[in-house]
Amino acid sequence: MSAFSAVKILHAHPSLAVRSSAAESSSNKPKPSFPSSPSSPFNSTNPSSSSSSLSSSPLRGNRRRPILAVSSDVVSKKQQQRPPLVATPAVTREESLELYEDMILGRTFEDMCAQMYYRGKMFGFVHLYNGQEAVSTGFIKLLSRADSVVSTYRDHVHALSKGVPARAVMAELFGKATGCCRGQGGSMHMFSAEHNLLGGFAFIGEGIPVATGAAFTSKYRYEVLKESNPNGLDVTLAFFGDGTCNNGQFFECLNMAQLWKLPIVFVVENNLWAIGMSHLRSTSDPEIWKKGPAFGMPGVHVDGMDVLKVREVAKEAIERARRGEGPTLVECETYRFRGHSLADPDELRKPDEKAHYATRDPITALKKYILEHNLASESELKTIEKKIDDEIEEAVEFADSSPHPPRSQLLENVFADPKGFGIGPDGKYRCEDPKFTQGTAQV
Amino acid sequence: MAASLQMAALLSAPSTPINPDKLRFGSIPVGRKVSNLIVRSDGRMMTGGFSPSARGGILIPSAVAAKSDAPASSTSSKPGHELLLFEALREGLEEEMDRDPRVCVMGEDVGHYGGSYKVTKGLATKYGDLRVLDTPIAENSFTGMGIGAAMTGLRPIVEGMNMGFLLLAFNQISNNCGMLHYTSGGQFKIPIVIRGPGGVGRQLGAEHSQRLESYFQSIPGLQMVACSTPYNAKGLMKAAIRSENPVVLFEHVLLYNLKERIPDEEYICCLEEAEMVRPGEHVTILTYSRMRYHVMQAAKTLVNKGYDPEVIDIRSLKPFDLYTIGNSIKKTHRVLIVEECMRTGGIGASLRAAIIDNFWDYLDAPIMCLSSQDVPTPYAGTLEEWTVVQPPQIVAAVEQLCQ
Numbered sequence: 109m110s111a112f113s114a115v116k117i118l119h120a121h122p123s124l125a126v127r128s129s130a131a132e133s134s135s136n137k138p139k140p141s142f143p144s145s146p147s148s149p150f151n152s153t154n155p156s157s158s159s160s161s162l163s164s165s166p167l168r169g170n171r172r173r174p175i176l177a178v179s180s181d182v183v184s185k186k187q188q189q190r191p192p193l194v195a196t197p198a199v200t201r202e203e204s205l206e207l208y209e210d211m212i213l214g215r216t217f218e219d220m221c222a223q224m225y226y227r228g229k230m231f232g233f234v235h236l237y238n239g240q241e242a243v244s245t246g247f248i249k250l251l252s253r254a255d256s257v258v259s260t261y262r263d264h265v266h267a268l269s270k271g272v273p274a275r276a277v278m279a280e281l282f283g284k285a286t287g288c289c290r291g292q293g294g295s296m297h298m299f300s301a302e303h304n305l306l307g308g309f310a311f312i313g314e315g316i317p318v319a320t321g322a323a324f325t326s327k328y329r330y331e332v333l334k335e336s337n338p339n340g341l342d343v344t345l346a347f348f349g350d351g352t353c354n355n356g357q358f359f360e361c362l363n364m365a366q367l368w369k370l371p372i373v374f375v376v377e378n379n380l381w382a383i384g385m386s387h388l389r390s391t392s393d394p395e396i397w398k399k400g401p402a403f404g405m406p407g408v409h410v411d412g413m414d415v416l417k418v419r420e421v422a423k424e425a426i427e428r429a430r431r432g433e434g435p436t437l438v439e440c441e442t443y444r445f446r447g448h449s450l451a452d453p454d455e456l457r458k459p460d461e462k463a464h465y466a467t468r469d470p471i472t473a474l475k476k477y478i479l480e481h482n483l484a485s486e487s488e489l490k491t492i493e494k495k496i497d498d499e500i501e502e503a504v505e506f507a508d509s510s511p512h513p514p515r516s517q518l519l520e521n522v523f524a525d526p527k528g529f530g531i532g533p534d535g536k537y538r539c540e541d542p543k544f545t546q547g548t549a550q551v
Numbered sequence: 552m553a554a555s556l557q558m559a560a561l562l563s564a565p566s567t568p569i570n571p572d573k574l575r576f577g578s579i580p581v582g583r584k585v586s587n588l589i590v591r592s593d594g595r596m597m598t599g600g601f602s603p604s605a606r607g608g609i610l611i612p613s614a615v616a617a618k619s620d621a622p623a624s625s626t627s628s629k630p631g632h633e634l635l636l637f638e639a640l641r642e643g644l645e646e647e648m649d650r651d652p653r654v655c656v657m658g659e660d661v662g663h664y665g666g667s668y669k670v671t672k673g674l675a676t677k678y679g680d681l682r683v684l685d686t687p688i689a690e691n692s693f694t695g696m697g698i699g700a701a702m703t704g705l706r707p708i709v710e711g712m713n714m715g716f717l718l719l720a721f722n723q724i725s726n727n728c729g730m731l732h733y734t735s736g737g738q739f740k741i742p743i744v745i746r747g748p749g750g751v752g753r754q755l756g757a758e759h760s761q762r763l764e765s766y767f768q769s770i771p772g773l774q775m776v777a778c779s780t781p782y783n784a785k786g787l788m789k790a791a792i793r794s795e796n797p798v799v800l801f802e803h804v805l806l807y808n809l810k811e812r813i814p815d816e817e818y819i820c821c822l823e824e825a826e827m828v829r830p831g832e833h834v835t836i837l838t839y840s841r842m843r844y845h846v847m848q849a850a851k852t853l854v855n856k857g858y859d860p861e862v863i864d865i866r867s868l869k870p871f872d873l874y875t876i877g878n879s880i881k882k883t884h885r886v887l888i889v890e891e892c893m894r895t896g897g898i899g900a901s902l903r904a905a906i907i908d909n910f911w912d913y914l915d916a917p918i919m920c921l922s923s924q925d926v927p928t929p930y931a932g933t934l935e936e937w938t939v940v941q942p943p944q945i946v947a948a949v950e951q952l953c954q
Contacts, residue, residue, distance in 0.1 A: 256703065290736035299735035306702060307735065314726060317692040321699020328705060332682055333652055360692035367687070521733045524740035524795040528774045530823050530870025533877040533909050537823070538870075551771075 197481040198416045204474070204483045205492065207415050210249055211241040211471050212496045214265035217274055218446075220500050221264065221281060225450050229508075230281045233310075234295045237265040239413075239445035242470035243377050244269045246418025247345055250426055254337075256304040256344040258319035261296035262377075262444075263308045266347060271303045274499055275506040284510035291513045292521065312348065313355035316374070319346035320361045323370035323435075330432075340430030341371040348375075351382030353396045362403040362437065369434035373425045374400075376439040377412065383448040384456045400437030412440030413468040416477065443468075518547035631814045637807040639781035640670045643788035644708070646817065648678060651706060654792055657684040657697055658710030658747075667712050668748055668807050694720035694745070698727045701743040706792060714749030714801065715761035728797045729772035744791045746800035750841055750891055751939050753805070757927035760935075762892035764801055768869050768901060775868040776822055777801040777840045781811040783866060786820025794822060801868070803841045825872035831861035834949050835879040837902060838889040839865050842940060846889050849945035858949055868898050871905055877913075880906065884915035885952045889940055894922040919948050 199207070218236040225234055237244065240262075248257060248269035259266040267277050272288055280287025281295055289299050289308075297308040306322055309315040326342040329335045352358055353376060365372050376396050380387045388394050400407025406428075410421045418440060425436035443465035447454030478484050523529065526539035529551065543549035634642065648654045655678075656671055662685035665672030675683040686693040690711065697707040711717040717724065724745065732740055751760040764775055774796050778784035784802070791798035828843065829850060838846045843864045850860050861879050865871060880886055886906060888899040899920040906918055921940045929935055 258699075288736070289734060289738070292736050293734040297734040299738050301735075301738040306699065306739070307731070309726075311722060311726060314695070314722060317695020317723060318699035318702065318727060320692065321696035321701070322703045323699075324696055325700045325703040325705050328655065328681060328700070332655075332679065356689075357692050357695065360687070360689035361696075363687055364689065364692060364696065368681075521735075521737035522772050523774075524732055524737075524742070527823055528772075528794075528796045528870065530867065531872045531874045533873045535874040 197477070197483060198420065199483075201483045204478050205488070206249060207245050207419070208471075208474055208478065208484075208489060209492050209496065210245040210269055211415065211474065212493055213268055213274065213499070214241040214244060215471060216493075216496050216500050217264060217268060217277070217503075220278075220504060222446070222450060224278075224281070224504065230283070230295070232294060233261065233449050233451065234281070235262040235449045236446045237262055237444070239465065239469065240377055240379060240442045241265060242415035242418050242474075243347070243375065243412045243440045243442055246415045247347075247373075247375060247422040247426075250419065250422055251343065251345070252339065254304065254342045255426075256306050256319070256322045256342065257347070258306045258315040258322065258344065259298070259308060259347045260312060260315060260349065260352070261308070261310050262349075263296070263298045263305075267298040267300065267303075267305055267308075270300070270305045272298065272300045272305060273503075275503040276300075278500075278503040279507040279510050282507040282510070283512065284507055285513040285517065286506070286510040290517065290521070292517075306344075312352040313357035316346050316348060316352070316357050316361045319344045319372055320365055320370060323365065323372035323429075324368070326371050327368065327432075340427075341432055343426050343429045344370075344372045345426075346372060346374050347377060349382060350376065350378040350380065350387040350396065351385065351390065352376075353378075353399065354391055359399075359403075362399065362405065362435070365435040366403045366405045369432060371429035371432065372435045373422070373429055374435060374437045375422075376437065377442050378439055379442050379444045381444070381448070381457060383452065386456075395439075397437060397439040405435050405437055407437045407439070409439045409441065412442030413465070413470045413473065415470050415474050445469075515547040516545055519544050519549065519551060520547075522551070631812045633810055633812045634781060635807065636778075636781045636784050636802075636809040636811075637668055637670050639785040639811075639813060640778075640788050640802070641672065641674070643785035644671065644792075645674065645677075647789055647792040648674070648682070651792075653704065654706045654708070655682045655684065655700070656708045656710065657686050657693055658708075659686055659688055659712045659716075661685060661710050666710065668802075668804070670807075671710070690716050690719040691721075691723055695723040695727060697743050697745075698723055698731070698741055701741045701797075702731070702739040706742050706744075708744040708746060708792065711745065711747030713759050713761075713804075714747045714763045715758055717745065717747065717763060718761075718766070720745075721766070724767065724773070724799075725770050729770035732772055740795050741797045742795050743797045744788075744794075744800055745797070746788075746791075746802060748802045748804040748807070750801075750803040750805065751923070751928055751935065754930055754932055754935055755804070755928075756930050760928035762897075762923070764799075764868050765892045765897040765900075767799055768898065773797055773799060773869065774822060775799045775801065776866055777803075777868055779803070779806060779840050779843045779864055779866070781809055782813050783820050783826060783864075785813060786818055787822065787866070789817075790819040790822045793819065798822065801840060805841055806844075820866075823867050823870060823872060825875040826864040826866050827875065828862040828864050829860065831859040831883070833859045833883055834861065834885040834887055834952055835876070835883045836860050836862045836887045836889060836945070836949070837865050837876060838862065839868060839898070840891060842889045842891050845940060845942050846945055849942035849949070852942065852946050853949055856946075856950075858953060860949060865902070871902060873905065873909055876902075876906065877910055880910045881913050884913055886914065886916075886918045887945070887948050887952055888918065888920040888922075889945055889948075890920070890922050891939060892922060893925050894920070895925050897922050916952050919952055921945065921948055 214237060218238050221234060221236060224230055244265045257266055257270050264277055268274060276288040277298060280289055280291060280293060280298065283291045285291050289297060293299060293308060296310040299305060299307050306318055307315055323344040330341055378396060397407035397409040408421055411417050421438055425438055428436055475489060527537050529538040532538040538544065541549055660667055661671040662675035662680055662683045671683060694709050697709040700707050728741055728743060749762055767773060767775060776787050776798060778787045787800060791800050836846050846862055850862060853860050861883055863875060863879055888902055890897060890899045892898055899922050903918050903920055921944055924938045926938050928938055
């Protein structure tokens with residue numbers, strides 16, 4: 109009997125019933141190994157990396173349990189039963205505070221977005237990231253400025269984690285000229301050349317080839333242009349959801365990235381829902397991480413509500429890419445606390461599913477971890493929260509007081525080289541017409 | 552936003568007839584070609600290389616396509632070398648790849664196979680497998696990959712093995728290629744060239760005979776050019792690669808074996824300009840790509856009948872060179888458009904609209920447009936011939952226009 113609308117258990121193995129206590133041992137799980145790299149870091153027996161369900165060796169053949177589709181929650185539930193064997197914290201104090209601050213920034217920002225939307229400050233489609241912060245923070249905080257991030261329409265928090273100032277993102281959402289894309293992109297098209305955020309794409313799957321191209325450039329710079337980089341190849345992260353994993357561009361890019369060993373990590377934010385379409389209703393084999401080995405790359409499943417587990421997997425995947433060993437597919441089981449967008453009534457998801465994931469709020473979990481391991485005190489965390497609150501307030505004020513884009517901006521960025529507007533009847537290039545700089549010309 | 556001028560070297564094109572024996576569809580003499588006036592980066596305009604008029608200021612000086620002066624002077628007529636159109640494309644490509652190590656090629660069978668029409672033959676051996684990349688059959692994804700590479704600093708050329716295959720890449724071409732510069736607020740530029748053979752061939756069937764120029768023309772932020780001779784093929788290829796804008800370069804399957812003598816020295820053609828093929832007085836015929844040759848064949852008949860058509864190869868399908876076209880219309884007052892794409896929503900339809908918008912007062916007759924029939928190109932040779940505009944139709948149309 110399934111407790112969640114998103115879960116459908118077929119041929120249920122008795123010991124895999126939802127929320128069973130730890131009777132299910134790890135003996136049913138395929139032993140981790142990855143044939144192409146015997147010393148693969150994903151082949152770890154380190155108990156502290158208990159988060160990852162590792163890809164089963166294709167050589168080992170079938171799994172030992174009958175095929176069934178379960179909520180990945182069940183998988184992680186099993187993992188939570190295993191007691192930690194190591195008591196030392198997985199992060200330093202500074203790291204933990206950095207992670208905490210980033211997640212609080214993401215959450216507070218998104219909550220403010222919702223407020224501003226309902227107050228009529230922003231319009232259109234706005235997709236909020238509440239609940240998924242662990243994925244963004246866990247991955248992006250490991251990157252350097254030169255690494256790239258490609259996202260989808262749910263990109264505000266990816267932008268913030270990558271370093272785009274909150275005021276620039278907020279101003280963009282308000283459609284002001286001071287936005288990171290001068291107000292021309294909007295919620296779904298966050299770009300930052302300075303921070304190597306390559307978008308922000310409205311069509312799902314559309315960003316994955318772009319990310320593959322950025323990774324291609326990284327490899328090209330090293331191999332053809334002979335540029336040296338002491339840190340290794342610049343890495344690209346491509347974020348996308350479960351719905352995208354049924355799209356052709358996903359598979360085509362997995363193939364090409366592995367073929368040329370591009371320095372890219374494919375990060376699946378599996379929040380089980382694509383607007384109103386449950387992942388299980390749309391996907392023949394819902395375990396997305398398995399699609400990695402089908403193309404010859406490691407596929408890893410991780411609890412996306414736990415930022416430390418995500419960070420650990422991310423570290424390895426990013427290092428693999430830097431060393432030139434090629435791509436990794438990481439499936440993060442996560443959940444969005446709000447609807448698909450602010451216009452989504454969110455009626456299809458059952459309350460108990462939402463309640464269950466609410467108990468796994470990544471921010472609460474990290475806070476608990478920090479306090480338990482005495483990495484910081486409650487008041488220090490409160491200070492961080494206050495600081496972020498102030499930052500977001502300031503961002504809203506900045507966005508509010510920023511000017512709308514003037515008419516003259518209308519035609520400026522259509523072409524990088526405005527000669528592309530062509531030659532007018534008078535023999536001059538049309539872009540020389542003052543109406544172009546005024547924005548009143550008819551294009 | 553930087554208005555970056557193209558570095559250009561000007562040469563007047565020596566006017567040479569195309570060797571008729573080398574044409575696959577019979578002998579078609581071509582009239583004198585006109586030199587392309589190129590804007591130099593320091594603002595000077597050059598005609599025929601001889602009278603530079605210096606212009607101060609940093610605005611882009613007007614680019615004017617002028618008729619060539621009398622026979623090209625001896626200083627500009629080095630012997631040149633003869634080659635076929637696909638070789639001209641390759642020469643242009645190779646020169647650009649030598650000049651800038653960021654220029655790379657990606658497409659199906661461009662590497663080891665040398666390109667399905669041999670445009671990239673030998674380049675993989677010279678530059679390596681990463682710079683001339685053989686891709687799997689995934690147009691949408693490798694076009695998107697080209698766009699991502701362009702955003703991050705490379706200058707890729709994406710080849711569609713047949714232009715029709717780029718229908719699969721429409722998502723990336725429309726959303727990312729054309730629009731990304733704008734939606735990013737100008738932060739990323741996409742200096743990509745998308746090229747490939749299209750057009751109606753020899754009984755290739757409906758799907759391999761498509762003309763995509765009409766589908767792409769609405770995409771904002773995209774430039775489209777169509778080459779038709781070895782000279783402008785090389786020039787446009789080089790210009791497209793150097794351009795900071797995304798450019799779609801349309802080649803034609805039947806024109807790859809055209810032979811012509813082109814200059815030895817380096818030159819590029821202006822992306823936004825049209826080419827005066829044959830000056831005349833009675834009627835303006837606007838055409839591009841393969842139809843240029845049908846028009847010139849019809850022009851032979853027309854001249855014998857006493858007509859004097861002015862033939863312009865518009866070359867730039869988006870944006871139109873309204874100056875060259877307008878000057879012609881102001882002279883002849885009659886326009887005939889001959890194109891290979893479909894009647895509905897084709898380049899001719901847009902051109903008609905642009906002419907009416909800008910030059911209505913100069914027209915003495917309705918604009919006639921001869922396009923291919925709105926029919927999936929049949930396999931049978933006879934049927935295929937009737938879908939495409941043939942020279943007798945052009946002659947009849949001019950006669951009707953000039954009544």
